Amino acid sequence: MSQKLAINGGTPVRDTSVKPWPSVGNASGRMLGEEELANLRQVIESGSLNRYGGAMMVKQFEEAFAERMGVRHACAVTSGTAALHxxxxxxxxxxxxxxxxxxxxxxxxxxxxxxQNCIPVCVDVDRRTMLMDTANIEEAITDRTRAIIVVHLFGQPVPMDEVMQIADKYGLYVIEDSAQAHDAQWDDKKVGTIGHLGCFSLQQSKQITTGDGGIVITNDDELADHVRLFSDKYYDRTGANRGVMRLGVNYRMTELQGAVALAQVRKMDAIIGNRRRTAGMLRERLAAIEGIIPPYVHPRATHSWWIFSFQIDQQKLGCTTAEFARALSAEGLPFGTGYAGGIPICCYPALKEHKAYGSGNFPWEPPYGRDVQYREEDYPETMWAQANTLVMSWNEGLTEDDVEDLARGVQKVADYFGSRA
Ligand SMILES: Cc1ncc(COP(=O)(O)O)c(C=O)c1O
Structure with a gap:
């Protein structure tokens, strides 16, 4: 006999007013504490809040992050967006x-x-993971293609050997957007270290955080110079060049962010270890529930669990993903559907309507660039996956007890729909 669902007047699996979920939005789901405070105190007492003075927290963070990733260069900046820019x-x-x-x-x-006045060309995803489907890359290449930005979504790596083979064949740069995937690996290689440049976000919800922040890594000495210069107004602090050689921005991380970042990077084993342990437990539990498709993780990938996602067998359960999601929500489970508005990102008006700057279509117009169109119907796998993937923001504060509630809730809802199907 299936239990009465909360959506039908039954008792919810979790009363979140009594037992709220740990969240990345506050201390309950974050490992922020004495170590961060001690570093901050040092910065404040030094009186130097800019990265070029005092306690040199930003420099220490860059060195610690580069060492952890096994790369020669790391440059801290003010956000993940700043890192990618x-x-x-x-x-x-x-x-x-x-x-x-x-x-x-x-x-x-x-x-x-x-x-940078370049044009994004978006390719459809693998519906199981919502990761870029690498089989679609080659047909998107034109004589204007210069680079690929892969996105290791939800903490799971894109199959990087396939990406690098294509990039080598066509002479393209690869930037790894690892904003959601600190410490994720493809085979034994950490994401961000496989392409030419790797970018991470330290925004509030990310595996390690400074509220906002970011970092760029590379093994390429020449690119490293330009990363440093671009993010620091192209000021050449070596003194080799007089005056500014190109156009840059000021994305310098402050010592206040650096103080927190340094303490956070030293906690990465514990943070990501916790995320992996609890996500692994839930994945196992979901695999045993009839009608539930646990998160697909490629056998060569090591996930770092920024978001936990799963799908359902709608035929077996006789319900839609939206119905299932509504029932889970009534049980007090924090799952939603889709990511970033539920549509292909290139179908946001700014891109779809070519309205990046002013009232013209720049840079999607001659003589600058191509009139690339972005249409929902060109991305059927994305549209399907956005509607049919259940997602929950994961965090290091989740416990075995939380996993138990999540598994019980999914089981209860699946049993109910399964028994009616
Ligand atoms: C995949 C991806 N890229 C880039 C960013 C931008 O990072 P930030 O918010 O730190 O600017 C994010 C942040 O959510 C992200 O998830």
Missing amino acids: TAVGALRLEVGDEIITTTVTDMGTMIAILM
């Missing part, structure tokens, strides 16, 4: 050059491309 800026592309990327990402990926 800096990475694109460091490539020194022409106006109207094209960058291939995915339909499912944060607007930051698009901003980085458009702010």
